[in-house]
Structures are given as C-alpha cells and as structure tokens.
Amino acid sequence: MPLSVVNPETSAPAAAAQTDPLSPLGVQLRFERNDEIFAQEDDAEFVYRVESGVVRTTRLADDGRRMIGAFHYAGDLIGLEDGETHMFSAEALTPCALLAVRRSTLEAEAEHNGEVAHLLWTEGLRRLREVQSHLVHIGRKSAIERVAGILAELAGRDGREEVDLPMSRQDIADYLSLTIETVSRMFSQLQARKVISLVGLRRMRVCNPDALQRLAA
Amino acid sequence: MPLSVVNPETSAPAAAAQTDPLSPLGVQLRFERNDEIFAQEDDAEFVYRVESGVVRTTRLADDGRRMIGAFHYAGDLIGLEDGETHMFSAEALTPCALLAVRRSTLEAEAEHNGEVAHLLWTEGLRRLREVQSHLVHIGRKSAIERVAGILAELAGRDGREEVDLPMSRQDIADYLSLTIETVSRMFSQLQARKVISLVGLRRMRVCNPDALQRLAA
DNA sequence: CGTATATTTGAACAGAATCAAACAGGGTGG
DNA sequence: CCACCCTGTTTGATTCTGTTCAAATATACG
Numbered sequence: 001m002p003l004s005v006v007n008p009e010t011s012a013p014a015a016a017a018q019t020d021p022l023s024p025l026g027v028q029l030r031f032e033r034n035d036e037i038f039a040q041e042d043d044a045e046f047v048y049r050v051e052s053g054v055v056r057t058t059r060l061a062d063d064g065r066r067m068i069g070a071f072h073y074a075g076d077l078i079g080l081e082d083g084e085t086h087m088f089s090a091e092a093l094t095p096c097a098l099l100a101v102r103r104s105t106l107e108a109e110a111e112h113n114g115e116v117a118h119l120l121w122t123e124g125l126r127r128l129r130e131v132q133s134h135l136v137h138i139g140r141k142s143a144i145e146r147v148a149g150i151l152a153e154l155a156g157r158d159g160r161e162e163v164d165l166p167m168s169r170q171d172i173a174d175y176l177s178l179t180i181e182t183v184s185r186m187f188s189q190l191q192a193r194k195v196i197s198l199v200g201l202r203r204m205r206v207c208n209p210d211a212l213q214r215l216a217a
Numbered sequence: 218m219p220l221s222v223v224n225p226e227t228s229a230p231a232a233a234a235q236t237d238p239l240s241p242l243g244v245q246l247r248f249e250r251n252d253e254i255f256a257q258e259d260d261a262e263f264v265y266r267v268e269s270g271v272v273r274t275t276r277l278a279d280d281g282r283r284m285i286g287a288f289h290y291a292g293d294l295i296g297l298e299d300g301e302t303h304m305f306s307a308e309a310l311t312p313c314a315l316l317a318v319r320r321s322t323l324e325a326e327a328e329h330n331g332e333v334a335h336l337l338w339t340e341g342l343r344r345l346r347e348v349q350s351h352l353v354h355i356g357r358k359s360a361i362e363r364v365a366g367i368l369a370e371l372a373g374r375d376g377r378e379e380v381d382l383p384m385s386r387q388d389i390a391d392y393l394s395l396t397i398e399t400v401s402r403m404f405s406q407l408q409a410r411k412v413i414s415l416v417g418l419r420r421m422r423v424c425n426p427d428a429l430q431r432l433a434a
Numbered sequence: 435c436g437t438a439t440a441t442t443t444g445a446a447c448a449g450a451a452t453c454a455a456a457c458a459g460g461g462t463g464g
Numbered sequence: 465c466c467a468c469c470c471t472g473t474t475t476g477a478t479t480c481t482g483t484t485c486a487a488a489t490a491t492a493c494g
Contacts, residue, residue, distance in 0.1 A: 059353060061357065065357045069349060080342060081342065082343045082345070082346045111334075114328045114329070117328075118328075121334075124338065124341045128345050131348045131349055131352060135284070138355055140278060140394060168441090180442095181482090181483075182482055184442050185443080200491085201440075201490080217279070360449075418472075
C-alpha cells in the first residue's frame with residue numbers, strides 16, 4: 001500500500017526529465033518494508049520502475065512452494081507482462097520509491113516515441129538475459145556455488161567490503177531453489193572457509209573476494 | 218550452414234506479406250538436422266524467426282555442463298540479444314526454414330514502424346514469461362514432474378495421441394537439468410505406470426493424458 | 435526482561451548423480 | 465538379406481548432495 005504519492009514535478013528535477021522519458025508518464029509512489037506493490041494474478045495495469053530501494057518478485061505455486069523471480073534495484077522495470085495479469089507478486093524489501101506508469105499510457109507512448117520504445121525493448125531484453133543466466137545458475141550449480149553466486153553479486157553491487165543483505169535467508173532460499181537450512185549451512189561453510197564473515201544476520205564482510213568469485217563462477 | 222537461400226518473393230505468397238511485417242525485411246534460409254544456425258559468443262548480427270521445424274538453443278558452460286535454453290517452433294523469434302553477442306548457440310533439431318533479419322534492419326524498422334515494434338515487444342515478453350515458467354519448473358519440481366511436464370507440452374503441441382520427440386534424451390536432460398540416466402528412468406517409470414508407451418525411441422503414445430497432466434502440474 | 439521470530443545446527447533420509455555394464459536401433463557393407 | 469558395428473538408450477549398484485524433521489540458539493521487538 002503506497003504511503004504517499006509524490007508529485008513528479010516536485011520530486012524530479014527538470015533536468016532529469018529531459019534525459020528520462022518515463023518520469024513524465026507516471027507518478028512516484030513510496031512503499032515501506034514488506035509492503036505489497038502488486039499481487040500475483042492482479043490485473044497488470046501498471047508497470048513500475050524502481051527509483052530507490054530493493055523489490056522482490058515472488059510466485060506462489062499451487063502446492064505452496066514459493067519461488068522468487070528476482071531482486072530488483074534502482075532502474076529496473078517490474079510488472080512487465082505478456083498477458084492481462086501479473087505472473088509474480090512484488091513486495092518492497094526495503095523502503096522504496098517507485099515510478100508507476102499506466103501500461104496503456106506506456107504502450108501508447110511507445111507507439112510514437114522511439115526513445116520510450118527503445119528503452120522498453122532494451123530493458124525487456126536485459127531482463128530476459130538475466131532470467132536466462134539465472135536459469136543456468138539454478139539448473140547446473142551446486143548449493144555452495146549458488147549461494148556464493150548471489151553473495152558475489154550483492155558484493156559487486158555494493159562495491160564495499162561490508163555488504164548489506166536486504167533479504168531474509170528464506171528469500172535467498174526461494175531465489176536459489178534451495179531450503180533455508182541448506183542456505184544457512186552454506187553461509188556457515190563460507191564462514192568456516194574464511195571467505196566471508198557475518199556481521200549480525202543481515203550484513204557480511206567479504207574476507208576473500210577471489211575465493212568468493214571462484215566459487216560463484 | 219544454410220543449404221539454400223530462398224527468395225522471399227517466391228517462398229511467401231503476396232497475401233502473407235501484407236499481414237506479416239517481418240518477411241519483407243529478411244531472407245529465408247533452410248537448415249538440415251543438426252546444422253548450426255549460430256554459435257554461442259558469435260556476433261548477434263541477425264535475428265531469426267522459425268518458419269517451420271524445431272530449433273534448440275544451447276549454452277555450454279566453462280566446465281562443460283550443457284544447458285538447453287528452449288526448443289523453438291514456428292513463429293518463435295530466436296537470437297534476440299541485449300548485448301553484442303549470442304548467449305546461446307542455435308541448432309536445427311529437424312529440417313528447418315528460418316527467416317533471417319539483420320538486427321540493424323529490425324531496429325531501424327521498429328523505430329518508425331509501430332507494428333514491428335509491437336511485434337518485437339510482444340515476442341520478447343512472451344519469451345520472458347516462458348523462461349520464467351521454466352525457471353519455476355526447474356527449480357521446484359521433481360524429476361518425474363519435469364519429464365511429465367515436457368511430455369505434456371509436446372503432446373499438447375501435437376494434439377494427436379502419437380507424439381514425435383524431435384530431441385534426444387540428452388537434449389531433454391539438458392533442458393530439464395537432469396542427467397540422461399534420470400530422464401531414461403522417468404520414461405521407464407511412466408511406461409510402467411501406463412501413462413505413456415514408447416513407439417520406437419523417438420515417438421510416444423499418451424495412454425493416460427489425465428495422469429500425465431496431473432504429474433506435470 | 436520476556437516472548438515471538440529468524441537462524442543455525444544435528445541426524446536420518448530420499449532423490450538424483452555417478453560409475454559401470456548391458457541392450458537396442460539404425461545404418462553399412464559384405 | 466543378414467551380420468556387424470557404432471551410437472544412443474536403458475538398467476543396475478553405489479555414492480553423494482540436499483532435504484526433511486527436530487531441536488537448540490540468536491535476534492529483534494514490545
């Protein structure tokens with residue numbers, strides 16, 4: 001549930017609007033940690049762009065098994081759909097700012113605005129590439145490789161040695177198609193091997209980036 | 218390696234050209250079984266549309282593990298890429314007819330032709346949805362469910378009771394992230410349970426469609 | 435401080451992988 | 465037309481990785 005709606009004129013500098021063709025088309029929304037942005041099977045009326053914060057997209061199967069499609073960061077488009085409804089639900093993992101653009105607006109704009117059409121196309125392909133990479137990762141890697149993989153990615157994103165883990169162990173498990181126990185064991189193993197060390201539960205220090213990278217490969 | 222180049226004017230009726238905005242942009246190519254259409258890491262110079270036949274896209278990891286991204290049928294676009302090179306290679310599983318369109322041509326056309334832009338967008342999203350579904354399938358299903366899944370899909374595509382299996386057991390294994398032995402065992406198990414029966418190695422009869430569907434769910 | 439929740443650890447188990455061998459099928463050449 | 469060989473597939477025995485069930489331990493929060 002959005003806690004506030006920020007007028008795009010006041011939230012985005014005029015300069016940004018010139019380089020960003022999407023901002024004028026939508027409204028800025030804010031979500032708090034654990035807020036639901038949209039639900040699985042909802043009408044896919046809006047497309048969202050993450051402006052800040054982290055969002056997870058999850059899919060709940062009939063049998064209760066949960067799968068996380070991806071973690072999304074600033075710049076990512078979410079809610080892109082082929083059909084009428086959302087395949088995944090989306091929830092804020094941290095406080096988030098999102099730009100919501102009505103799908104019909106976006107499609108109409110893309111019709112005559114090459115820049116928007118190109119941006120959509122590019123983002124869609126990037127997402128496709130990411131999902132395909134993830135598919136290989138899930139399909140052909142061991143538990144330790146999968147966990148090392150996501151940690152390496154998070155570390156790469158932050159750049160610093162101290163890396164925040166915005167998601168729970170369960171989130172990581174559902175993203176990697178492992179159980180929470182296995183994820184936990186791999187964390188312990190990485191610590192035992194002096195590759196990482198945990199600083200509290202939601203923060204880690206990468207002690208041996210090379211080893212992490214090697215495991216993730 | 219293409220065996221022949223067919224002039225689009227002679228291969229496609231004029232009527233088709235009116236409803237299909239892509240035909241005039243490319244050339245028709247033919248490939249025989251096991252021909253390579255493009256290789257992993259090749260420059261992604263062309264996008265292809267499958268006109269007839271079946272194509273598989275495969276990715277070979279550094280460690281030799283092979284993954285099949287998808288099996289593509291008539292109407293599918295393949296070779297869509299974000300970056301400069303192909304993530305996957307593509308090979309003909311059966312004799313194939315493909316329409317090859319230069320990527321630059323396609324992008325230029327999409328720039329001012331809304332129909333082409335829309336078609337690209339739609340196909341990209343469809344592909345994205347399929348990969349995401351496959352991700353869930355690989356990540357959260359047992360061996361028997363995965364094999365039943367692909368067989369149900371093939372059966373649905375053919376419609377008839379007798380279904381051709383254009384791909385080898387190894388292909389199926391690499392598509393489902395299983396070993397060839399496990400795939401074979403699941404085939405045997407499905408036969409023992411009277412769900413399917415093999416007619417030679419590359420054709421099956423679906424004896425109990427409901428059971429197959431239930432296992433695939 | 436106490437309670438609810440999240441995470442870690444342990445032991446036993448299960449499913450798929452691996453290693454090894456037997457068994458078709460499909461062509462080919464005699 | 466048949467015997468043979470090459471390749472792809474099936475089957476068997478064993479091992480191993482990750483799951484499951486259970487319990488202990490942290491952590492966060494009121």
